[in-house]
Amino acid sequence: MFLILTLALLPLGLIALVASLQAIRGADLEKEALLRVAVTQSARKLTADLQSDRTALQLSVNAMASGRADTGMCGRLRFFLTTQDKGALFYIYDRNGKRLCASPEPEPEGIAVKDRFDRPLALLLPAAQYLVTRVRSSDGRVVALTYYGRAHLESVADPATALQNRQLVLSQGARRLVISRPSSIRDGQSTSLSARLDPPDIVLTMTIRDPPATLARMLSLFLPLVMWFAAAAVGWFVVNRLLIRPLVLLRRVVAAYEPGEVLEPMQRVRTPAQEIIALGDTFREISEDVATHEAEMAESLETQRKLTREVHHRVKNNLQIIASLISLHARGAHDLEAIEAYASIQRRVDALSVVHRNHFAELEENRGVGVRALISELSASLRGTAPAHARRFAIQIESDNLHISQDVAVPVAFLVTELVELAMILAPGGNMRISVQHDPERDDRAVLSMQSVGLQASDEMSQLLTERYGRVLTGLSRQLRAPLDYDGDRGRYAIAITVIA
Template sequence: MTSGSEVQAERWPFLQSLPFRVVAFLSLALLPIGLLAIWQTQNLDETLRARTRLSLVALTEIAVSGERQVLQRAVGAASGQAVTYGLTADDPIACSESFKAFQDADPAISFAGFLPESGRVDCSSEPAPFTIGPAERVAEIATSPRNALIPRLRADAPGGRTAVLTQPVVRDEEVIGQIVLTILTDSMSEMPDLNDQNQPLSLAIFNRDGAVINVQGERPVAEEEAMAEDIVRRLSTEPTAFAGQNAAGERRIFVVLTLVPDLAYAVAGWAPTDGVLSSTAYTLPSFFLPALMWLASLLVAYFAVHRLVVSPVQDLGIRMRRFASDRALPQPKNTEMLPQELFDLEQTFINMAYDLIDDEARMENSLREKNVLLKEVHHRVKNNLQMISSIMNMQIRAAKTDESRHALRRLQDRVLGLATVHRVLYQSKELARADAAPLMTDICASVFHDLTEARPHAVHALEVDNFTLVPDQAVPLALLVSEVGSNAIKNLPDTKSPAPFLNFSLRIVSPGMAQFRCRNSGGSLPEKVAPDGGVGRQLIRAFAMQLGGTVEVQDHDGIHTISVEFPITAAIPDALDY
């Protein structure tokens, strides 16, 4: 039964491999370093982005310095006019002259005046009074408690595009109107900045509601549109930098900052190459480089282990299996490149292989010598038994009585049976086993020769399955066949018709079981096997006992059958002394 680890190894061989385990442990070892590298990379990326943002904000501050100066000067002037308006409010001529003098002093101002809730402007830098409409919009502006910067209040204002700055005039805690200053937006663009070397691609001035006051360069949004919602949403006291698209759909980095708090703001568009906040290329995440380095280290470790350890060990395993199968010993590959430990292992295997080859050669020589000696022993025993048979043959010829000759001939048959066993043993390929077919053929040939001399008209037959027997079973089987055959020949009737017969068979009746059977005509005679009787019957029982079986006798319709069923010994047992 296979264990769980063996089943897992069969299902997931890669997970059990040495490179995978080394890489897994190395991954755990490098994990803290990788996390630290990711953290440092993120901090570096955030620091770089913050510095880039600050540099772009600084450049934008320099680029809008002229516009800020114009607006701050206008806001200051409007605040002063709102404070001093009450001194000349009752005298329209003096009031108009005051606003006219103020306009002439500042070329960025194209109009200055007081806007009451009614919309009729009597006090202004214009030579004659006029009315501004529509009334609802004018009333809303005139009563607002907050200053405001409005684009193009009058579409026909002279001097090009303008922006209107309003400053509330308060009397007795009530807004009675607005000081209105019309600012030429071109004057903002023409005002020199602190540094004209680094200019943004676009610069837009807008109020707190997102309405565009002035645009230089490319437009961040479409003309006459309010600033995009994401830009207005980013308005705060601190400058803000973010990536986005201009009105033409081109990618830009925008910086939003305050020109005049709660009044005017500026948004500058920079090319993506001016900073790392955004790029036209895909921006990799901060953990990409540490992860790539971690993966590269794992790949290097994997291939290093495979190159230095796994590949030589696999080559050594292949050579070991080759040596185990056919004792071939191929030469190793690139032993100079092997680590010292694997080189020592390689040399140990080579020395062990040569020792095994030498030991097996000595064992084969020793086994060959033992086989030769054993064959010689069987051969000499067979010769000695035949010599004894020859001496007994001389005794048979010298015997004076038939009883003596018969006894000597029976003993000679037994001796010849033993000699046949030894002859079959030294002629077989396995000296420890005898083939049943040639053994039965030789033994039965002797019995059939005696049958032909005693009963010339008798017929005989032999049926045998070919299998092997150990010597401890071959010897008693040969003696059993000889003894049973001699008894059967003696008991055969001397008739011509029907002719007497003698049949032998040795068959495998079931796995591991064989059966010897002798059938002859003539029925039962005093020499048949019985619980009590002579020497022949005792020998048959003794030989059957040595085979591990029992004797069964049947007489039916004048046919005498004797059978012995015995187990076939698979292993060679220790020699028994009978």
């Protein structure tokens, strides 16, 4: 009976043995792949660190060679290398052997004075336990030597993967520099892989020691293998079918959700887990609430838009009624001074109406008031209401495609109105040049300038500014929060205004 049972269980034993051997072989291949990734990663990290320092040093030596280096360059370079490379030492010399910049520590031995400008660009110094790199200026008059100690090289080349009992060695021809040693060296096999650095004549070699084979380890590999595999397979099947797959499908449904839709995730997900079903119902209820709230917000927004249109329409009509009443009173006046006063008031009401009309036109796109359209319409209105002796007054406009808020548009319109009216009084047969140019130094600024022969400095100009226009212009400049610059010789006013970027 014992013999029969042994022969019956023999196939299971052979299967377990073959599986264990395959697992050991796979582990070895995985270890080799991990070692290859680790040494490649370490070589790349070390190359990137050296290239970063080389770039900083190249810029510095070029600046020193050309005489463009400032007094703080050495300090910045020392701070950069100290921050990036703990333990790195650098020394910069010219062809005469003068030290231009250096670390406070003494320079390690290994590079003779006459060999400072020689090749190669990188050199191993096994006796001094350093890796030294050379960076020469473009004209070859300045050189920078950087010394990297073992501690720094090990820190940079340390791979992200957890490889135990490893050794890192840098090689350059017959030169070898061991930068890290294994924590414990035991007899047994070892695996080594190499990767080249930049410069390519330096090779980084990583060696790992294989742990010794013990009886306990061999037993642990053979005995529980079949039971572990069966339990893992059954567990994975149950969890994947009943938990992971339903959750993945639920996540895909939720990820594809668009605001305004109503989720029905449980129509696609089939699972006996009541918790997942409850989670799907919760997502559906949340989507219903979001859809309801978005519909209400859209309806409220449309109502608010209609109310805003109505308010703007009524304000525009009221301004037109006021302008018409002023025009009627002006027609009934017989005194020339009263007629001019009515016309002046009407011009300011028209200016406010123009601002409001342009603001209402741009309200739907929420871009603000267009400066070019505002000044063009305002200029046409001012010429239409100009006094009879100033009907030939010309207005030239040069404006970039800019937009301003209503808070800026109102004082701008009044400022243009005041200065155009003042120029019409002083030089009715002249012209006015209005320019609005974007400030290249600031995206949210533009310069409004107005120039006319009538605005040139004169006694009559000073009297009008003192009696009437000066206080108004000062108040408008305060509203725009910028000084109003005046050039009396050129007859030019200029002020900075805020635009919508």
